[in-house]
Amino acid sequence: MDQATIARRLLGLRADRAITQEELSRALGFNDRQTLSTIENGKRPITPSELVSAARFFGVSVDYFTDPFELAGEGAFSWRENNGDVGGLQEFQKRAGRWIATYRHLGRLRGVTVNSALIRVDLTAKSSYEAAAEQGEAVGRALKLGDTPASKLVTALEEQLDTLVLLVDTLEGISGAACQLGPMNIVIVNRNESAGRRAFDLAHELFHLVTWQFMPPPHVDSGNQQASRGRRIEQLADNFAAGLLMPRALVDAFVAAHPAPKEENNLPQWLRMGASRFQVSALAFKWRMTDLKVISKAAAARVDDRHLRMADSSPKPALFSRKFLEMIGWGIDEGAISVRRAAEVVDVSVDGLADLFSDHGLQAPFDL
Numbered sequence: 001m002d003q004a005t006i007a008r009r010l011l012g013l014r015a016d017r018a019i020t021q022e023e024l025s026r027a028l029g030f031n032d033r034q035t036l037s038t039i040e041n042g043k044r045p046i047t048p049s050e051l052v053s054a055a056r057f058f059g060v061s062v063d064y065f066t067d068p069f070e071l072a073g074e075g076a077f078s079w080r081e082n083n084g085d086v087g088g089l090q091e092f093q094k095r096a097g098r099w100i101a102t103y104r105h106l107g108r109l110r111g112v113t114v115n116s117a118l119i120r121v122d123l124t125a126k127s128s129y130e131a132a133a134e135q136g137e138a139v140g141r142a143l144k145l146g147d148t149p150a151s152k153l154v155t156a157l158e159e160q161l162d163t164l165v166l167l168v169d170t171l172e173g174i175s176g177a178a179c180q181l182g183p184m185n186i187v188i189v190n191r192n193e194s195a196g197r198r199a200f201d202l203a204h205e206l207f208h209l210v211t212w213q214f215m216p217p218p219h220v221d222s223g224n225q226q227a228s229r230g231r232r233i234e235q236l237a238d239n240f241a242a243g244l245l246m247p248r249a250l251v252d253a254f255v256a257a258h259p260a261p262k263e264e265n266n267l268p269q270w271l272r273m274g275a276s277r278f279q280v281s282a283l284a285f286k287w288r289m290t291d292l293k294v295i296s297k298a299a300a301a302r303v304d305d306r307h308l309r310m311a312d313s314s315p316k317p318a319l320f321s322r323k324f325l326e327m328i329g330w331g332i333d334e335g336a337i338s339v340r341r342a343a344e345v346v347d348v349s350v351d352g353l354a355d356l357f358s359d360h361g362l363q364a365p366f367d368l
Helices: 003-016 021-027 033-040 048-058 089-110 129-142 149-160 195-211 228-245 248-257 264-278 282-291 297-302 322-333 339-345 350-359
Strands: 076-081 164-168 174-181 184-190 220-222
Touching: 003 033, 003 048, 021 033, 021 048, 076 089, 076 195, 089 164, 089 174, 089 184, 089 322, 089 339, 129 195, 129 228, 129 282, 149 164, 149 195, 149 228, 164 322, 174 195, 184 195, 195 228, 195 282, 220 228, 228 282, 248 264, 264 282, 264 297, 282 297, 322 339, 322 350, 339 350
Parallel strands: 076 220, 164 184
Antiparallel strands: 076 174, 174 184
């Protein structure tokens, strides 16, 4: 582990625990806080004995400062939950941190960029919902997502924006997360949701990444947020996602070929057909049609959402991503990470790790 990362983790932990430089300096046996300041600023390396003393003072292992496969307080997460308070989120975030830290560390050793090339959009919390949808459409055009944006969004994020997408088994009630780790951007999506929900969640989290500088999202995004600003940002994210996945021009072409039925009894079937066309949920398609005034708000409100449920015949996607497993495979091949440590990082057995490679059409870089 490089000294810069150790210094950053030391400073972060001290700030998190509200410990002053004077207090930590005394614990490390320094005559004044200037020595600690030079360590935290990266101007002086910390010695092994000083690092042991710091770990003892904070009640953590030395690995907290030196393990490249842990985030150790680095990174900012914004989780999207659907069903109220979610227990165990802190522990799950630590697991997610190991996935992200491992990818970052191996990427640095491999000499490939882990710095995302994200588009920035000109939106603030005061922007209109229409402006958010228009920005979503603009991002879709910039990424050349084609006639069915949902089908190409993962590939576009990974290949054009160098953004890591991880499809995982999240906690119940968590649909996904956006994460920023310095210049590295990550989206985590619950792979157990329907394909339409996954696409919308991915587009929603992309909004947070491209607006993070001006609208940092809360640690937990909730549809039940009471704070007006937090709720408005979530609605902006939803409108951005709707515009990105269902651009007006493509919607107009669909409606021209398949006009909305005049009889409201036929509306659910039409909404399900449109949702299938755009590979989104029928509920998301309904509200996009309302926003574009294809159907009235009154008609939309009379639709029983239970009639919008759609069977999802698509297979559950493989865990993590091919891009992530390729990085793990390189690390094993080069001896940068052991097979057993790699299995521990992704919470599977060694046999399970081999299966993960197979699920992504990759040859496992080790013999069982």
